[in-house]
C-alpha cells in the first residue's frame with residue numbers, strides 16, 4: 001500500500017518534527033502554519049534555518065505564496081462548518097448524521113444521537129484517487145464525534161469489509177475508544193487490522209451474535225443476519241420510542257427467481273410485525289436492473305470451468321470475498337487439486353477465515369508457492385489478489401514479470417473473478433495485455449459463452465425493492481453511493497409509495513432529525529464537518545490543502561529549490577546559491593537560465609537586506625520566492641513549485 005518514495009522536502013520534514021504527538025499519530029496542521037509570519041523563538045535547532053515555504057507563479061500577477069488566495073479545494077476545510085454552534089438534539093429528537101459514504105462509495109460511517117447517547121455505525125476507508133495523489137487512504141471526518149466523545153456509547157460494525165472497517169483503529173483513537181461490537185469473523189479481522197497500529201490504545205471489542213440485544217447507554221440495539229460476500233454480515237436494529245431504525249449494512253438476496261431462501265425469510269421475519277421508523281440502506285447497485293446474480297451460480301460456473309480446464313488455473317478475486325474463496329478451496333479438494341495462496345491480503349484473510357472456524361482445509365490442500373512445480377499443471381489452482389490490476393498486487397506483478405516467486409506459464413488460464421471497480425479500467429486493461437502477451441487464456445465475467453465467474457455482493461434494484469417492502473419503514477435515508485445513486489434510490493422508494501417528505505437524500509455531514517413526536521423528518525441548516533481525513537504514512541489530517549496541491553503541481557510543472565547562504569552581518573550571499581530542479585527543466589541543458597536565476601537571487605537578496613538590521617530571513621525568502629517564480633514563468637511558461645531555503649552564517 002505504501003509506496004517507496006524518496007522525496008526531498010524541507011517543509012514536511014520540519015512539520016513532522018513540530019507536530020508529532022505522543023501517540024505516534026500526528027495531525028497535520030492546516031496551511032496557516034506554513035505562511036510567513038513572526039517566527040517562533042526559542043528553538044535553538046531552528047534558528048539558522050528559516051521555515052520553508054513554496055511559491056508558484058500565478059496567472060493573476062506576482063508569485064504567490066500558497067494558502068493565501070488560491071484555494072485548492074474550496075469545498076470545505078477540515079474544521080469546516082459551524083460545528084461549535086450545533087446544539088445538542090432537543091428532548092425526544094432523534095438525530096442521524098451520515099459522516100461518510102453518501103457522496104461516494106466507501107468510507108461508510110453514520111452517527112445516531114438520541115438524548116445523551118451516540119451510537120456510531122461502521123468506520124470505513126477508501127483508497128486515494130487522482131484527486132488525492134500519494135495519499136494512502138481516506139477516512140471519515142470525526143470532528144463532530146471528537147467534540148462529543150463523552151456521549152459515544154458504541155461503535156457497531158456491520159461486516160468485515162474495509163469500506164466499513166478500514167477506519168476503525170484511527171477513528172477509535174480519536175473518539176475516545178468506545179467499545180466495538182460485531183460478529184465473530186468481523187471481530188477477528190478488526191483485531192488483525194488493529195495490530196497494524198501498535199502505537200494506538202488497545203481496542204475494546206465484543207463479539208455479539210445476530211440474535212443478541214445490547215444496551216448502548218439508554219438505547220437498545222439488536223442485530224439480524226444478512227447475505228453478503230463475507231460471512232457474519234449483520235444488519236442493525238436501533239430501538240426508539242417511535243419504532244426501529246434499521247441499517248442492514250451491505251446485503252444482497254440469496255434468491256432463486258426472486259424468491260429468498262428459507263433462512264433469509266426467517267431472518268427478515270422479525271420485520272413482519274415491527275414498527276419501523278427509519279430505514280437507511282445501500283444504494284450501490286440501484287442502477288442495476290433485476291435481482292443480483294446469486295452467488296450459487298458463480299460457484300457452479302467456477303466448478304464447471306475448473307473441471308474443464310486442463311492446465312494451471314489462476315483465479316484473481318477480491319481477498320474480501322471470503323465465501324467464494326472458501327468455495328474454490330472446497331472445489332479443489334473435491335477434484336484433488338492443490339491450492340496456492342498468493343498476495344498478502346489473500347493469505348491473511350484466509351488465515352482469519354480458518355481461525356474463525358468457517359472452514360478447515362485438509363492438511364495437504366494448501367501448498368506454498370515454492371512447491372508449485374512439484375505438481376503437474378492440472379493439479380494447481382492459484383488464488384491471487386490483483387483482480388483490479390493494482391500496482392503491487394500478486395497478479396499484476398506476474399503480468400509485469402516482477403515477481404520472483406510467481407510467474408505465468410504458457411497455457412495457464414486466468415479467471416478474473418471480479419468486476420472492474422469504476423476508475424480501474426485502464427490498469428486492468430494494462431494487466432490483461434501483460435498477461436495475454438505471455439500466452440495465457442483470460443476469462444472475465446464478460447467473456448461471452450463462459451460460465452458465471454463473478455456476482456456482485458450488493459443488491460440490485462429488485463433486491464432493494466424487496467428489502468423496502470419487507471422492512472416497510474416510515475422514513476427513508478438512502479446511503480452508500482454517489483449523490484446520483486442516492487437520488488435514484490429516492491425515486492425507487494417513491495415508486496414503492498413513500499411520500500417525498502419522508503425521504504432525505506443526505507450529504508456527508510448532513511444533520512437529519514426526526515421530531516419528538518416521530519412524525520417529521522428534516523435536515524438542520526448546520527452541517528457537521530465532513531471533509532475527508534487523509535492518512536498519509538503515519539500522518540492523519542484534514543484536507544491538507546498544501547500537501548495535496550503541492551503534489552498536483554509537482555506532477556504538472558515540477559519543483560525548483562534555491563538554497564542561498566546569506567551572511568548575517570553583511571546581508572550578502574556567501575557563495576553562489578545551490579539550485580535543484582526536479583521535473584521542471586534539465587539543469588545541464590539550461591545553463592543560461594540558471595545563470596540568470598543566480599543573478600536574480602543575488603540581486604533580490606542584496607536589495608532585500610539593504611539597510612536591514614537585524615536581517616529578516618523570512619522577508620528575503622518571500623522576495624526570492626516571488627521573484628524567481630515570476631522569472632521562471634516568463635522564461636519557460638511553466639509554474640514549478642519554488643522552494644527558497646535561506647541559510648544564515
Ligand SMILES: [Zn+2]
Pocket residue numbers: 159161228250457
Ligand atoms: Zn461489503
Ligand SMILES: [Zn+2]
Pocket residue numbers: 161163164250
Ligand atoms: Zn460496503
